[in-house]
Amino acid sequence: MSELITLSKSNQRPAQLRQEDLKLQFSERGVKELDALISHYPNKKACILPGLWLAQREYGGFLSGDAIAEVAFRLDRHFAEVEGVATFYSLYNAVHKPGKHKIEVCTCLCCHLNGAWNLRDHLVKKLGIRHGETTSDGMFTLEEVECLNTCDRAPAIQVGSNYYGPVNEQQMDELLDTLRKTEESTVVQYAADVVKVQLRKNEV
Amino acid sequence: MSRLDSAVIGLGRSKLPFSMAEYKLLLEHSKDPTFRTLDGYKAKGGYTALTKALTMERSAIVDSVKAAGLRGRGGAGAPAFLKWGGMPKEKKTNHYLICNADEGEPGTFKDKELLENCPFLLIEGMTIGGFAVQGDVGYIYIRAEYMDGAKAVRNALDEAYAANLLGKDILGSGLNFDIEIHMGAGSYECGEETALMSSLMGERGMPRLKFPSAPFPVVSGVFEKPTLIHNVESYSNMPFIVNNGAEWFASLGASTKNSRGTKIFSVSGHVNKPGNYEVEFGTPLRELLELAGGIRGGKLKACIPGGSSVPVITAEDVDRAILGYEEMGEVKSMVGSGGCMFFNEHTDMVKLAWRSALFYANESCGKCTPCREGTRWMVQILERICRGDGRPGDVELLKQVASQIDGRSFCPLGDAAAWPVLAAIRVFPQEFEYFVEHGKSMVDSIPSLIGVP
Numbered sequence: 316m317s318e319l320i321t322l323s324k325s326n327q328r329p330a331q332l333r334q335e336d337l338k339l340q341f342s343e344r345g346v347k348e349l350d351a352l353i354s355h356y357p358n359k360k361a362c363i364l365p366g367l368w369l370a371q372r373e374y375g376g377f378l379s380g381d382a383i384a385e386v387a388f389r390l391d392r393h394f395a396e397v398e399g400v401a402t403f404y405s406l407y408n409a410v411h412k413p414g415k416h417k418i419e420v421c422t423c424l425c426c427h428l429n430g431a432w433n434l435r436d437h438l439v440k441k442l443g444i445r446h447g448e449t450t451s452d453g454m455f456t457l458e459e460v461e462c463l464n465t466c467d468r469a470p471a472i473q474v475g476s477n478y479y480g481p482v483n484e485q486q487m488d489e490l491l492d493t494l495r496k497t498e499e500s501t502v503v504q505y506a507a508d509v510v511k512v513q514l515r516k517n518e519v
Numbered sequence: 520m521s522r523l524d525s526a527v528i529g530l531g532r533s534k535l536p537f538s539m540a541e542y543k544l545l546l547e548h549s550k551d552p553t554f555r556t557l558d559g560y561k562a563k564g565g566y567t568a569l570t571k572a573l574t575m576e577r578s579a580i581v582d583s584v585k586a587a588g589l590r591g592r593g594g595a596g597a598p599a600f601l602k603w604g605g606m607p608k609e610k611k612t613n614h615y616l617i618c619n620a621d622e623g624e625p626g627t628f629k630d631k632e633l634l635e636n637c638p639f640l641l642i643e644g645m646t647i648g649g650f651a652v653q654g655d656v657g658y659i660y661i662r663a664e665y666m667d668g669a670k671a672v673r674n675a676l677d678e679a680y681a682a683n684l685l686g687k688d689i690l691g692s693g694l695n696f697d698i699e700i701h702m703g704a705g706s707y708e709c710g711e712e713t714a715l716m717s718s719l720m721g722e723r724g725m726p727r728l729k730f731p732s733a734p735f736p737v738v739s740g741v742f743e744k745p746t747l748i749h750n751v752e753s754y755s756n757m758p759f760i761v762n763n764g765a766e767w768f769a770s771l772g773a774s775t776k777n778s779r780g781t782k783i784f785s786v787s788g789h790v791n792k793p794g795n796y797e798v799e800f801g802t803p804l805r806e807l808l809e810l811a812g813g814i815r816g817g818k819l820k821a822c823i824p825g826g827s828s829v830p831v832i833t834a835e836d837v838d839r840a841i842l843g844y845e846e847m848g849e850v851k852s853m854v855g856s857g858g859c860m861f862f863n864e865h866t867d868m869v870k871l872a873w874r875s876a877l878f879y880a881n882e883s884c885g886k887c888t889p890c891r892e893g894t895r896w897m898v899q900i901l902e903r904i905c906r907g908d909g910r911p912g913d914v915e916l917l918k919q920v921a922s923q924i925d926g927r928s929f930c931p932l933g934d935a936a937a938w939p940v941l942a943a944i945r946v947f948p949q950e951f952e953y954f955v956e957h958g959k960s961m962v963d964s965i966p967s968l969i970g971v972p
Contacts, residue, residue, distance in 0.1 A: 355656075355699040357613070357742050363721035364704055368663075392721075403723040403884075404704030406663050424625045424827055425787045425860060427874045461707065461878055462625040462827075463664055466787035466858070467794050476666035505666070509702045512669040516677040 339385055345373045348510060349389060351518040359390045363400050366390055367407055368509045376502035378409040405460070408502070414449040414456040415500040419473040422459045425466035429481065434470050435459060437484045441491070454495065456502075475501030476508045540806040542771070542799040544781045545755050549636040549795075555671055557678040560639040566684065568758035572647045573692040575761075578608075580651040584757075586765035588779035593619055593710075593750035594826065594856040595931075596778075596844045605737035606652040607745050615741050616648050616657035617748040619715055623662060623707035624826035625878060626858025629783040630751040632795045634661065634668030637755065638675035642698060644754035646685065647761055649696035652747050657698040660715055663705060672700060707882035711930050712748050714884065716741040725886045726930035756780060772800025775843035778854070782842065786811040788860035804840035808861055817863035821946070825855025827875050828935030830942030831868070837861075851942070867962045869954045872943040873901035879936030890933035893924035897940055904951070907958035914951045918944055 341349065352365040366386045367378060374382040378401050387397040401409040408417075420438065422431045435457075439445055442455055449456045463478065465471045471480030472487075479490060494501070511519065543549075553559025560566070572580055585600035606614065618641060622630040633641060645657045661669045676698055679685045687695050706724045708714045713727035719741050727733065740746025760768045772779045778800035784807055787793040791812030798807060804824060808814065819834040824842075829852050832840065836850040847854050862871070880894035900917045903909055917940065925937040944951055953961040 355701075360721040361719060361742070364718065365702070368702065368704070400721065400723055404706050406705035422874075423878055424823075424871065424874055427871075428788060428862065428866060461881055462623060464622055464624075464628045464631055464662075466626050466628055466785065466860070469787065469793075473664060478664075478667070508666055508670075509663055512666070512673040513700050513702055515680065 334388065337384055337388055338381055339388070340381070341369070341373050341385060341389070345369055346389075348514060348518070351514055352510075353390075355513075360392060362390055363392065363397055364404075365510065365513055367397070367401050368506050368513075371407060372503055372506035372510055376408060376500055376506065377412040378407050379412075383409070411447065411449070411456075413502050414453050415502065416454065416474055416494045416497070417456045417458060417502050419458045419460040419463070421461070421463040421465075421469070421471045421473070423462035425462075426470040429469040431470040434472070434482060434484065434487060437487060441488070455491070475505040477501075540798055540802045541796060541810060542781050543797050544759055544771075545633065545637060545640060545752065546783060546795060546797045549632060555636060555638060555675065557639065557675070557682055557684075564762075565639055565758070566643060568761040569643050569646055569650075569684070570690065572650055572761045573690060573694065577651050577653070580647065580761065581606075583760055583765040587760045587768035588765075588777065589753065589756055589760065589768070590778065590844060591750060592752035592756075592782065592857070593712075594624065594828070596854060599749065599753055602735075602737055602747055602749065603648075603652060605735060606747055607738075610653045613656070613742070613744050614652055614654045615744055615746045616645055616652070616654040617712075617715065617719065617741060617746055618645055618657065618659040618751055618754055619710060619712065619748060620659055620661040620665070620668070620751050621703050621706075621710040621715060622665070622751075622856075623710045623882075624828060624856045624858050625875075626785060626787055626823065626860045627826045627856045628785045628787075629795050629857055631665055631668055632783075633751050633755055634665060635671050638668075638672045639679070640755040640758060641672070641751055642675055642679055642685070644757035645698060646689065646696055647757045648747060648749075648754060650692075650694050652745075654696060654747065657696065658701045658719055658741070659698060660701050660703060660709070660719060662703045662709075669700060669702065676700070706884070707878075708884040708930075708932060711932065712736060714930065715748070716746065723884070725884045726932075729930075752783060772843065774801035775841070776845040778843040778845070782854065782857055784842070784857045784859045786859045786861070789814055789816050789863040789866070790861050791815045798842060800843045801846075802842050804837050804842055804859075807842065807859060808837065811861070814861055814863050817865050819861060820864045820866055821862045821868065823852075823858075823860045823862075823939070825853050826858035827860075827878065827939060828931075829853040829855040830938050831871075831946055832942075833946055865962060867960045868943050868947040868950050869901070869960060870905055872940050873898070873905050875939045875943075876901050876936065879932065883932060883936070887929035887933070889924045890928040890930075890936065893920055893928075893933065894936045896920050897924075897936070901940075904954050909955035909958065911955065913955050914944060914948070917951075 353362045370382040370386045383398050387394045401407045420435050444457050446459045468480030548554040581603045584603045589599040590596045709718045709724040714724045718724040736746045769779050783797045796810045822837045823831050832850050832852045840850045876897040880898045883890045883894045885891045921937040921940045924933045
């Protein structure tokens with residue numbers, strides 16, 4: 316056998332499920348909201364992005380293979396197509412399961428000039444995790460992100476739907492404490508917000 | 520018409536003397552929370568433009584866009600008329616409007632403020648557009664990070680629907696027009712108009728073939744239908760053009776060669792009062808810096824005047840630069856999207872070039888080879904230099920790689936990646952040479968400001 320084949324790793328993502336094996340998890344409300352979102356577009360394909368946001372909410376912040384399969388099933392698209400879309404965009408958590416709160420530190424130009432690296436190093440030290448990792452208690456995920464476009468408030472960070480900035484190390488610690496006490500996952504809350512703003516008042 | 524005369528007939532404009540060089544047209548009421556509600560917006564003269572537009576001929580509105588000399592505010596600065604006038608006059612199929620609110624250019628945050636504080640300007644502007652080009656549905660593509668802006672637009676849309684300013688038979692004119700919000704999911708590339716349309720159609724946000732290889736979006740855009748696509752700021756100018764007339768709009772910025780109206784500049788970096796400042800075209804760049812409270816932490820060293828994609832200019836050029844699409848060309852830079860970053864003397868240009876290159880490497884969609892491979896190569900070379908392991912000839916190599924990306928990529932992202940690096944080498948060659956030779960920066964950075972990545 317060619318070495319090329321033995322060298323390659325098997326895809327660790329779950330394979331596409333057959334329709335009868337699908338474990339559909341969308342809530343009744345989620346299905347209704349998806350129908351409303353579909354009605355905004357001339358075809359179902361265009362609803363893949365909103366559908367994935369909806370799935371991210373319904374599946375607790377992580378787009379697992381099951382979640383992608385369900386979106387594909389409900390929109391009559393192929394699994395591979397939807398997976399391709401989900402892995403392209405950085406705000407879909409399709410590769411790693413995020414913690415309860417995702418802390419996104421902007422390190423782009425203006426934040427780079429205004430101490431974002433110090434803030435990141437502080438977080439790395441404090442949480443014991445690096446870019447893209449999650450704390451062992453599943454509480455925080457740390458990510459360095461590209462421009463959040465709030466350069467007037469550099470260094471800025473995003474947690475869920477909220478921007479914070481300018482943030483110093485002490486404010487960061489306070490924010491971490493507040494987040495620890497927050498019951499709800501800001502990752503799920505964020506996805507819920509994104510779905511909500513796309514729906515009209517009478518569609519909610 | 521003099522500037523003060525024109526101010527009197529402006530949409531709810533105050534007659535107070537102008538403070539400094541600011542000319543607040545779009546942002547005039549941005550600090551007023553009631554401006555985000557329909558009642559507050561109407562009290563400031565809102566929706567008079569739509570009422571007026573609905574009594575006008577469609578072609579008259581399109582002509583006024585031409586006469587006003589409005590240019591796209593997204594970065595390229597193409598005349599808006601090319602799009603408005605290019606839409607089919609006879610409607611054979613659905614027409615779409617798209618608002619590009621996927622603002623991702625580092626240094627720019629003007630659309631954020633417009634979405635959060637002036638959502639009705641955008642909605643009214645889009646509705647006028649919907650009438651003028653016979654649109655059926657308008658999509659506002661907002662980047663998902665902008666939740667505050669998206670929420671403000673959602674509330675505004677709901678209010679507009681309730682008041683029959685959107686939906687079926689708008690204000691009894693027989694016009695049907697819907698606006699939907701479509702949230703992105705984190706991709707800089709989706710700010711490019713064809714990539715945005717891919718993303719709106721439920722695909723990976725990759726750019727599509729452009730004219731002349733493919734028809735313009737106004738012929739075949741989103742869902743293969745005629746599409747009018749503009750930036751938030753471009754649409755937000757429409758109520759003023761309709762209300763006050765194209766001649767009035769064209770009188771703003773008349774001192775410049777071909778830039779009309781006002782432009783919002785997002786000033787950030789080492790300035791005392793970062794924020795959005797709206798100025799008339801033709802204002803000196805120096806005045807913008809003064810508006811933002813001047814430089815902090817040292818002397819002015821350099822400026823990137825229009826978002827990270829545009830070439831960097833020196834402090835001397837800041838003194839003579841005039842804000843205008845053609846005028847900025849004289850200092851070998853561009854107005855771009857208006858993300859104006861000022862840097863003080865402690866800024867290391869090599870590290871800045873590295874961070875800029877890293878941004879484009881991260882955000883390259885991977886479709887074409889020059890951009891996908893070139894941006895990564897540039898990061899590798901710059902990282903090597905920043906580590907202190909620079910090899911002789913690295914600067915030449917970097918120049919070569921960057922110039923091979925420039926003009927050879929599928930979409931402008933490649934050019935945007937190459938320009939800042941090429942400009943940094945052109946403007947500050949000694950810094951690059953010093954870093955390669957000595958393995959350390961010639962700038963004494965302030966440690967508290969710049970950590971080592």
